[in-house]
Amino acid sequence: MFPKNAWYVACTPQEIDDKPLGRRICNEQIVFYRGPDGVVAALEDFCPHRGAPLSLGRVVEGKLVCGYHGLEMGCDGRTIAMPGQRVRGFPCIRSYPVVERHGFVWVWAGDAAQADPARIHPLPWADNPEWAYGGGLYHIQCDYRLMIDNLMDLTHETYVHSTSIGQKEIDEALPATRTEGEEVITSRFMENIMAPPFWKMALRGNHLPDDQPVDRWQICRFTPPSHVMIEVGVALAGRGGYDADPKDKASSIVVDFITPETETSIWYFWGMARSFNPKDKALTASIREGQGKIFGEDLEMLERQQRNLLAWPERSLLKLNIDAGGVQARKVLERLIAAERGADVKAAA
Incomplete structure (x- = not known):
């Protein structure tokens, strides 16, 4: 019913400045947050441990920490750590191409290999002080x-x-x-x-x-x-x-x-x-x-x-x-x- 191989506005930067945001986009449940150096990341909103929404967690030093049992996720969808557990064999969750541009956060819900940032809708007025x-x-x-x-x-x-x-x-x-x-x-x-x-x-x-x-x-x-x-x-x-x-x-x-x-x-x-x-x-x-x-x-x-x-x-x-x-x-x-x-x-x- 809708194209998935496209860039959609997911949120505004202010919505994820201090906490993760869970949002369904094109039937994909996604969590958005700021990873290391404040760069926006987007992951499947699903903790690989017990399936809890990662959006109910918090961000600590650029790592997304599950609010259920403290599992820590990296921006690539890999589990980094969990209290008292070895996480080497934990399955990855999906990560989504995401770009912050023109005052919006854009996400690609389809095939990540096709996600060319050059296809983001141009907004010539967005960074122009005359507007x-x-x-x-x-x-x-x-x-x-x-x-x-x-x-x-x-x-x-x-x-x-x-x-x-x-x-x-x-x-x-x-x-x-x-x-x-x-x-x-x-x-x-x-x-x-x-x-x-x-x-x-x-x-x-x-x-x-x-x-x-x-x-x-x-x-x-x-x-x-x-x-x-x-x-x-x-x-x-x-x-x-x-x-x-x-x-x-x-x-x-x-x-x-x-x-x-x-x-x-x-x-x-x-x-x-x-x-x-x-x-x-x-x-x-x-x-x-x-x-x-x-x-x-x-x-x-x-x-x-x-x-x-x-x-x-x-x-x-x-x-x-x-x-x-x-x-x-x-x-x-x-x-x-x-x-x-x-x-x-x-x-x-």
């Missing part, structure tokens, strides 16, 4: 593909987010969808409209008037396995829209990393990166708070949608023109999953 970022994490009980559908069709903003970013003009501006290799892009442009509340706040944050007509854009980019980056913004009407001078617009990148936990649950890492007024920490906090509320509105809808789909598995769903982005994203995923399974079958043979 600011604020985000968070939601644990949502839904299929990861439902969240991709949600983000690739922003028509729902008019209804789910009517008090923040929604407006009727979204319905009136038909989206255009195209596929470039494995990337799917859906875009929508609105001209000479009034900004909704969230974007009025953003305009003020860039010292622009919030009571004048604007041109608005939404460009959603899906990249497998489950990353969606959305270029969004408003510019004072007639100043060039998307291509307007930075002084005439408020624009951002909505960051969405969707990590499958199981077939019906996800870890959703959300945030917004912006290049206007990046040193204003109060503005960053305000945008993060507003965006958190917006994504919180999606949460109930997606979870209830998932429950409906499980209750009526035989029901087929309509595919409308507004669904093109999600439909094309699913086709990309289906090709990748089929290729991965085919490779697994050949390897097994």
Whole structure:
């Protein structure tokens, strides 16, 4: 149901700064912690002694110590020591490729031999002082593909987010969808409209008037396995829209990393990166708070949608023109999953 030979965001660095973290990723139960010299490690969350979760233990001098009987694990999955025991014959547990980059911890849940760090999603703004970022994490009980559908069709903003970013003009501006290799892009442009509340706040944050007509854009980019980056913004009407001078617009990148936990649950890492007024920490906090509320509105809808789909598995769903982005994203995923399974079958043979 999801590709495993891919890099997924597992956690933020702060989540493992002082203790191990257990997290299920693509149905793999993994423990993350900082080994020697503070380098991130990822192991199967299973003590080879009695099967206790290693995530319930602690980290001592870069060694993961089981909280049940004190067994010590190395970053390679080998047992290092255990009080009163010789451990030479203890079986290894699985270790996972893991990289800390761009302010996230990334894990590869599939074939470790294919885990090339160069394939981690590029985030050119992440280490750029001219940009600011604020985000968070939601644990949502839904299929990861439902969240991709949600983000690739922003028509729902008019209804789910009517008090923040929604407006009727979204319905009136038909989206255009195209596929470039494995990337799917859906875009929508609105001209000479009034900004909704969230974007009025953003305009003020860039010292622009919030009571004048604007041109608005939404460009959603899906990249497998489950990353969606959305270029969004408003510019004072007639100043060039998307291509307007930075002084005439408020624009951002909505960051969405969707990590499958199981077939019906996800870890959703959300945030917004912006290049206007990046040193204003109060503005960053305000945008993060507003965006958190917006994504919180999606949460109930997606979870209830998932429950409906499980209750009526035989029901087929309509595919409308507004669904093109999600439909094309699913086709990309289906090709990748089929290729991965085919490779697994050949390897097994």
